[in-house]
Amino acid sequence: MKRFIAKLLFLAIIATLPLNAARAQRQTSQETLIRNATVLTVTRGTLENTDVLLRNGKIAGVGKNLNASADARIIDGTGKFVMPGIIDCHSHSMLDTINEGTLAVTSMVRTEDVLNPNDVDLYRELAGGVTTLNLLHGSANPIGGLNTVVKIKYGRPAREFLFPGAMPGIKFALGENVKRSSTPNLPGVARRYPNTRMGVEEVIRDAFTRARDYKRTWDEYRAAVKNDKNVMPPRRDLQLEPLVEILEGKRYVHAHCYIASEILMLISLADEFGFKIKTFQHALEGYKVAKEIAAHGAGASIFADSWAYKIEAYDAIPYNAAIMTRAGVIVSMNSDSDERARRLNIEAAKAMHWGDLTEEQALKLITLNPAIQLGIQERVGSIEVGKDADIAIWNGHPFSVYSRVDTTFVDGVVYFDRAQDLARRPELAKERTALELAEPNKPRPHGQSPQTPRRRPSGHEDDDMEKP
């Protein structure tokens, strides 16, 4: 029993280690003046020898020789670069589960219900200058669950992560994942419909046909109830409600797709039903149909890498961002991976290497453009007075492979600071050693092995149907 309690205690301590760390370093939204830095504003060019003032969670000043109040924290920005916090338009971090894969239409499920604010990958992403995530449902179904846009307030309760005012959204998906191409045929188990790209179109068409009828039923009810208070309301349908919101332009569609034909299919279907696709996610062959995407008014949120890992990715090219940008598509560079999310700056720089985007165009791929795609461009995505103080200080130009993040702010609060992280390490190492030596954690010659805390696997989470 004693051993059991000790074990529990160990698990509890391990589980809160990163939390404690974040709590120790977190400070209140203290006024902060960054002096004499190079500021990548995104919307107003690059400003040399410039100060940035953060006050009450907002950017309060950008200019030369700014004044701060007496108790403000002063950061010498000489030789440093300040850029807006990076926005990752496709993430599954902090989701305890990603795919409700049992049905082809799961618009009734919400990622907001499964947020884990203790996911250590959030801290690692802050250390890469990322401040905002678009948490998407997986890609197991043509119409998936609802998304959640968050600010990375690591160490705070989940409800404080929610990005106020972000447009509600939903995940759609097309192609191999939806067809369940990687799911083996098991004897006695029926395959889930759909099994082809034809079936995918039909599933979405059917859902929106039902949604249109459902909307009409409610519209009729709302008209009727004005005259007769005793009219019975229709039965609520949690699956169809979000689709009605899409038809009414109140919910953004983020559609996972790879190949050109399926992109054209969804554009045509959306045009027919009178709604818009906000982003094509991945859109690896978007460059083949860039003008059609632009004409629909959709954006694209893509990778620089990840070609050839499956058939529908074989024609992916790293020039995708440049070709679509030149065609007038709003493009963002996303991670879809807890690993890649830590270095989106480099992924954006790749659009300069492959395709010759300008530095400003490349910067927008991870700042203003994803902000537009999530309906938060009035709040974040550039360094302008009045916008949220979500910024990162880099020790060199963020497009240099040799640069790293010194400090990351969300709403003016420090959520990552490299100097503090380094200072804390000896103490953490000591604590770890002590725990390893503790009696309950020693391996026993003939007994059970010590329990290890469960770790959620990472990677291309969208594509892994088997993962929890």
Place this chain on the structure above:
Amino acid sequence: MRILLALILLASPVFAQQIGYPTAQEGVVPPRGVFAIRNARIVTVSGPDIENGTVVIRDGKIEAVGANVNIPSGAQTIDGNGLSVYPGMIDAGTNIGLVEVPQGANGTVDTSEVGELNPNAKAIVAVNPHSAHIAVTRVEGITNALTAPTGGLISGQAALINLLGTAPKEMAVVPQVALVINYPRIGFGGGGFGGFQQQQTANLSDILAANERQVDQIRKMLRDAEAYGRAQDAYAKDKSLPRPDRNVVLEPLVPYVRGEQPVMFRADREAEIRGAIKFAEEMKLKPIILGGNDAWKVANLLKEKNVPVILTGILSLPLREDDPYDALYENPAKLQAAGVRFCISTGDPGAEARNLAQYAGMAAAFGLSKADAVKAVTLYPAQIMNVADRLGSIEAGKMANLVVTDGDLLEIRSRIRYLFIDGRPVVLTSRHTELNDAFKNRK
């Protein structure tokens, strides 16, 4: 009209710099010849940088390099003004050419044989010279790759290849460069590939016993190979002895069990790295660690036993939640400080091996010097694979595998301007540039 067009092309700077480039399409190997890159910054890697230097290439080799080198008459010359010359990068941990599309196209996957012990599986037999990954990789300045089988306990033999050629034989620098062993991971195998669920429920002593059984499988085969080699030698000396049967599985193991050729152990965690070192010592092998995510925790032992590490996890997530966020970014700097021999690889099957420079650059962002970061993808892998007499630096007599860039080799924004592999000027096209050309102006 045609003449006019030719004149315009000749007058354009791009064309002028491409003198001597054949109009070869993908798949056709350009001929060798005599070339000179003059007036360039030359990063020799093995010695000091040479500002305004010249490199002369003749018949596949570097003939001369230096500040005052005469350009042979008849040499095709590249003006290197504003450009830098580096040795070609080497990715020492891929499966390039063995797999084209890993998911959903099983027919293109040739990485992993059936069964646990396949020392006779040779990468050089199956490597596909026409894989689209090869050109995509080389146009980013990676001239060489180690391509390795992956399956079972003894996976097979890796090849070191030039990323150019129409036949595996033409590409091979060393057809069998190392034996690849997946050092058994504690908690995996001997009762299913259970992962963490198994770790929580199984009995520790059972897990350790299963692990030891797997190590024993490898040990037994290597001992058999030793005996086989002795028997063959004895018979060669004395034909009156009974003639031992030839065995195509054991035969390739002989040079490895005799310590003549290196054995690469895939091992990432501390326990496996320590296990592999101990095992190699017991069997008198010449070990290389492939993977090495926990190498920073074992640095002293690696140094003491002089075991080199091919790091493939620079851009992986830290293994443990409480590892420092930059534990793997910092791994190379920590090994360098401890005096451990290492090099940096993508560990990628092939498609993303083109990002090798990014891996090295990340190590330099976290403590490794920029010069060492370049060495970690040029000279160090060549040394670890015993080919530093031919590859890895710009020195007279070495194979002319050279990259000419318009900036720092590791910076993402730099461009490759010229590429020589085996002294052949390579056209900088790939499946990706071709698709880009086909669609970039679609109206």
